[in-house]
Amino acid sequence: MDRRSFVKAGCIGSASLLMQGLDPMVRAETAPNAVPPIELRGLSGFKPSPLGMPGLYPGRVVEVREDKAIVRNRVSQPIVGRMLERAMKELTGEKSAREAWAKFIQPGDVVGIKINPSGAPACCSSPEIVREIISSVRLLGVPARNIIVYDRYSYEMDLGSYQALLPAGVRIVGIQDAFASGGGYDSNVYCDANFFGEWETRSYMASIVAHEVTKIINLPTMKDHSASGVTGALKNLAYGTFNNVARTHRAPYTFTNPLIGMMCTVEPLRSKSVLHIMDGMRQVWHGGPLTQVQDFIDQPGILMVATDPVAMDTIELEAIEKTRRQRGAPSVWQQDSKSITADSEEFHHDASKNLFYRQPGHIEAAGKLGLGLADLKQIEHRLLSSES
Amino acid sequence: MIIEPGNSNPPEDWPTLLKDNARSGGQKPYAARSPEKALWQFRAGSSLRSAPVLKEGKLYVTSVAGAVHAIDAVTGLAKWKFQAGGQVHSTPSLFADQMFFGCDDGKVYAVNRHDGTKTWEIQTGAEVWASPVIRNGITFFGSADTRVYAVEAATGKPRWVQELGGRIYSTIYATERQLYLGCGDGKVYCLDSSSGKILWSTETGNGIDSSPAVVDELVLIGSEDFFFYAISATTGQTRWTYETGLGIASSPAISSDSTFFGSKDGFLYALETRTGKLRWKTVVGEVVTAPPVVGDGVVYIQAGGTFALDTANGNVVWRAALGGAIQSVPVLAGESIYLASLNGEVYALR
Numbered sequence: 001m002d003r004r005s006f007v008k009a010g011c012i013g014s015a016s017l018l019m020q021g022l023d024p025m026v027r028a029e030t031a032p033n034a035v036p037p038i039e040l041r042g043l044s045g046f047k048p049s050p051l052g053m054p055g056l057y058p059g060r061v062v063e064v065r066e067d068k069a070i071v072r073n074r075v076s077q078p079i080v081g082r083m084l085e086r087a088m089k090e091l092t093g094e095k096s097a098r099e100a101w102a103k104f105i106q107p108g109d110v111v112g113i114k115i116n117p118s119g120a121p122a123c124c125s126s127p128e129i130v131r132e133i134i135s136s137v138r139l140l141g142v143p144a145r146n147i148i149v150y151d152r153y154s155y156e157m158d159l160g161s162y163q164a165l166l167p168a169g170v171r172i173v174g175i176q177d178a179f180a181s182g183g184g185y186d187s188n189v190y191c192d193a194n195f196f197g198e199w200e201t202r203s204y205m206a207s208i209v210a211h212e213v214t215k216i217i218n219l220p221t222m223k224d225h226s227a228s229g230v231t232g233a234l235k236n237l238a239y240g241t242f243n244n245v246a247r248t249h250r251a252p253y254t255f256t257n258p259l260i261g262m263m264c265t266v267e268p269l270r271s272k273s274v275l276h277i278m279d280g281m282r283q284v285w286h287g288g289p290l291t292q293v294q295d296f297i298d299q300p301g302i303l304m305v306a307t308d309p310v311a312m313d314t315i316e317l318e319a320i321e322k323t324r325r326q327r328g329a330p331s332v333w334q335q336d337s338k339s340i341t342a343d344s345e346e347f348h349h350d351a352s353k354n355l356f357y358r359q360p361g362h363i364e365a366a367g368k369l370g371l372g373l374a375d376l377k378q379i380e381h382r383l384l385s386s387e388s
Numbered sequence: 389m390i391i392e393p394g395n396s397n398p399p400e401d402w403p404t405l406l407k408d409n410a411r412s413g414g415q416k417p418y419a420a421r422s423p424e425k426a427l428w429q430f431r432a433g434s435s436l437r438s439a440p441v442l443k444e445g446k447l448y449v450t451s452v453a454g455a456v457h458a459i460d461a462v463t464g465l466a467k468w469k470f471q472a473g474g475q476v477h478s479t480p481s482l483f484a485d486q487m488f489f490g491c492d493d494g495k496v497y498a499v500n501r502h503d504g505t506k507t508w509e510i511q512t513g514a515e516v517w518a519s520p521v522i523r524n525g526i527t528f529f530g531s532a533d534t535r536v537y538a539v540e541a542a543t544g545k546p547r548w549v550q551e552l553g554g555r556i557y558s559t560i561y562a563t564e565r566q567l568y569l570g571c572g573d574g575k576v577y578c579l580d581s582s583s584g585k586i587l588w589s590t591e592t593g594n595g596i597d598s599s600p601a602v603v604d605e606l607v608l609i610g611s612e613d614f615f616f617y618a619i620s621a622t623t624g625q626t627r628w629t630y631e632t633g634l635g636i637a638s639s640p641a642i643s644s645d646s647t648f649f650g651s652k653d654g655f656l657y658a659l660e661t662r663t664g665k666l667r668w669k670t671v672v673g674e675v676v677t678a679p680p681v682v683g684d685g686v687v688y689i690q691a692g693g694t695f696a697l698d699t700a701n702g703n704v705v706w707r708a709a710l711g712g713a714i715q716s717v718p719v720l721a722g723e724s725i726y727l728a729s730l731n732g733e734v735y736a737l738r
Contacts, residue, residue, distance in 0.1 A: 073614075073633075073634070074593075074613070074614070121634050121635060121652040121675060122634070127595075155730070158677075159652075159675060159677070161595065161597050161612055161635060161637055163517070163532065163555060163557055163572075163597070164554075164555055164557045164558075164572040164595045164596065164597035164612070165572060165594065165595040165597075165612060166555070166572075167554075168514070168532065168533065168534045168554060168555050168572070169514075177434075177435045177452050292654070292674040292675065294633075
């Protein structure tokens with residue numbers, strides 16, 4: 001195809017690291033002081049919804065694991081369909097998938113599906129799961145034109161070939177182009193903070209979130225993250241909704257904690273984000289979010305659903321920590337200066353190295369903001385056995 | 389790199405995707421050496437995600453912002469500009485005095501290539517990213533609305549419309565009587581070019597955004613199911629497949645008895661066209677989605693930078709980088725190479 005004829009090849013690696021603010025060459029001259037004041041400005045007049053985070057089932061995380069859900073790096077459409085149905089029924093206690101979905105979506109909704117194409121093509125939201133979500137939403141009577149699959153960066157969506165792989169009629173939107181800032185953001189809804197003396201201190205909410213969609217189904221992937229420790233439901237929503245977030249990283253320091261959680265509290269993002277479906281078909285345990293190195297990408301065939309993003313990310317963090325321990329990699333909590341490198345190649349090929357002092361504490365911080373439960377003792381982790 | 393004003397003769401034409409309807413990429417002798425200097429640089433003002441085309445000394449580029457620029461290929465100076473109604477990702481095609489391209493507003497535009505005035509436009513139901521292909525005075529293109537359209541190139545008058553099973557981002561390969569294309573429903577289709585009737589379809593394991601090439605009665609195309617397919621152009625029967633490590637969005641280039649294509653697994657592959665047997669594969673980047681372009685003994689590919697590889701063994705002959713933003717398929721014209729970049733720059737190199 002044509003667009004693909006030109007676009008994709010290389011927004012991975014250094015160029016993409018730069019755009020996401022993860023370029024280790026952009027370094028802080030000195031260690032930053034404490035977290036600066038952060039001003040949050042939500043959408044004026046918006047009435048919060050009871051479906052908003054932590055949603056209908058605080059602390060509940062349903063996990064389904066099927067070995068055959070992904071074989072030789074290919075995701076099975078029918079198997080993930082059954083996994084999603086089982087998980088939704090278990091989450092809601094409903095007898096049918098339709099009734100389960102109806103807890104969150106009504107026919108008149110404009111449904112945003114927030115994918116995570118960052119890391120495509122090696123590890124991104126599986127088109128097969130996106131298809132199942134679309135199919136489920138359509139069964140409720142939502143027309144295809146009222147379903148919007150979106151992310152901030154169109155070039156990353158291109159890498160995942162979502163345009164060609166998703167059903168016709170569904171809108172597929174990249175909020176901004178690779179190298180152009182452009183529009184697409186509401187200047188009246190923002191987070192304002194000066195982290196490193198940057199010129200622009202505001203991050204604005206995507207207009208598609210503020211004004212177009214009425215519900216958001218969040219589809220994060222299961223990955224470690226060089227700055228935030230892991231990237232899950234919270235990070236996919238926060239840094240995938242607000243612009244100008246690269247400024248929060250200045251190697252080896254990052255303010256992902258507490259900004260990720262704080263962004264998720266801003267309305268209407270908080271209220272509209274009614275369901276989180278974590279794609280753990282692949283699990284990146286080092287090199288996230290952009291790695292293409294298959295040595296660091298397992299294929300466990302996991303799917304998790306929750307309305308509580310904090311609980312979901314807590315389970316994800318545990319899983320990635322477990323894998324890292326098994327592989328002899330240091331914890332994402334490690335704060336040893338010897339592990340820090342400014343060489344992105346070294347980072348991408350050595351699991352003992354990192355670009356930043358990671359901030360997995362952003363999950364617990366989000367819990368303290370009321371977005372969900374981060375205490376494992378309080379989390380109701382329902383693990384469904386394999387059908388096969 | 390030194391930028392020097394150009395004063396050479398107009399380069400040879402490159403009027404459509406990969407030079408001609410056969411997707412040959414030229415296959416004429418080109419110097420197997422790295423470009424040494426920039427003749428000129430043109431700032432389009434917004435991201436360029438389609439490939440340039442070239443005819444009679446004018447280079448044409450389309451931008452994401454919807455602007456179409458005609459540029460003097462020798463001097464790099466703007467000749468005219470046309471503004472479409474939406475973003476443009478489609479590589480334009482040139483035929484007679486017109487230029488054709490698709491747009492995110494669902495339209496295909498025909499523009500006079502000499503002065504940039506609109507000749508006609510036709511509305512489809514969704515964005516058109518594929519490149520229009522012209523054969524026997526008819527413009528053929530697919531749309532994300534799942535339909536293939538045939539319209540008269542001179543007037544835009546519709547001839548027929550054929551609905552397929554998925555979004556279409558694959559550029560049609562048109563022979564005298566048949567059209568071949570891939571589809572988001574995972575099928576490779578063969579259509580009768582006079583009526584749009586589906587002659588056959590062959591299923592792959594996932595959606596297709598690669599564009600086919602046809603040679604020796606074989607339709608050659610990649611799929612997002614990680615496989616590259618050779619399918620009988622007559623019957624639709626699969627003759628052979630070759631498995632790569634990830635999906636294949638790159639369209640193939642054909643040269644003598646070799647087929648070249650890239651995969652998202654980072655390799656550029658060379659297969660024996662007749663059998664599908666691997667001749668060589670070379671890592672050229674983390675992800676390869678651009679189509680290769682074949683010169684004389686050299687195959688070019690964009691993968692973060694521009695790579696030139698020996699067609700015989702896959703060894704890298706040279707590589708050039710102008711920064712991370714160059715992803716465009718090169719237009720090879722005489723001793724010049726033209727590139728469009730994601731950050732909105734057009735380069736003429738020699």
